[in-house]
Amino acid sequence: MVVLSACDTGLGEVRNGEGVFGLRRAFIQAGTKSLVMSMWKVPDKETKELMVNFYNNIYKKGMNRCQALRQATLKQMQTTKKNHYGSTHPYYWGAFVFMGDPSL
Numbered sequence: 365m366v367v368l369s370a371c372d373t374g375l376g377e378v379r380n381g382e383g384v385f386g387l388r389r390a391f392i393q394a395g396t397k398s399l400v401m402s403m404w405k406v407p408d409k410e411t412k413e414l415m416v417n418f419y420n421n422i423y424k425k426g427m428n429r430c431q432a433l434r435q436a437t438l439k440q441m442q443t444t445k446k447n448h449y450g451s452t453h454p455y456y457w458g459a460f461v462f463m464g465d466p467s468l
Contacts, residue, residue: 365398365429365464366391369415374401374461388463398429398464410448410456414440430466 368374368387376386391399400418402411414436421432440457449456 365400366396367400367415367418369400369402369406369411369460371402371405374403396464398462398466400429400433400460400462402459403461404455404459406459407456410440410444411459413443414457414460428466430462433460433462 368391373387376389388399388401417436417439418432421427421435422429425432427435437457437460441452441454444456445452
C-alpha cells in the first residue's frame with residue numbers, strides 16, 4: 365500500500381491518447397496494489413488527524429484498508445464539526461480516496 369497524504373496527489377495531467385499522467389499512474393505501473401491519495405489541497409492539521417486514525421484503524425482495530433479510511437473519514441468529519449469549525453464541510457475531511465485491493 366502507498367499513502368500519498370500531500371495535496372492533489374490523486375490528480376494528474378491529461379494527455380490525448382495517453383490518459384492521465386501523475387503519481388497515481390506511476391505507482392500503479394510500478395506494481396502498487398492499493399493506494400490512498402488526495403483529490404485537492406488538504407489542510408495539515410486535519411490531514412494529520414485523519415492519517416493517525418487511519419493507521420490506528422488498520423493496526424490497532426484490524427480493519428481492512430478501505431474500511432480504515434472510511435472510518436477515519438467519518439471520525440474526522442465529526443471532529444471537524446465538534447472541535448474545529450462547527451461545520452462538516454468536506455474540505456476538511458473528504459479529499460482522500462482509496463483505490464485497489466483493501467486487503468493488501
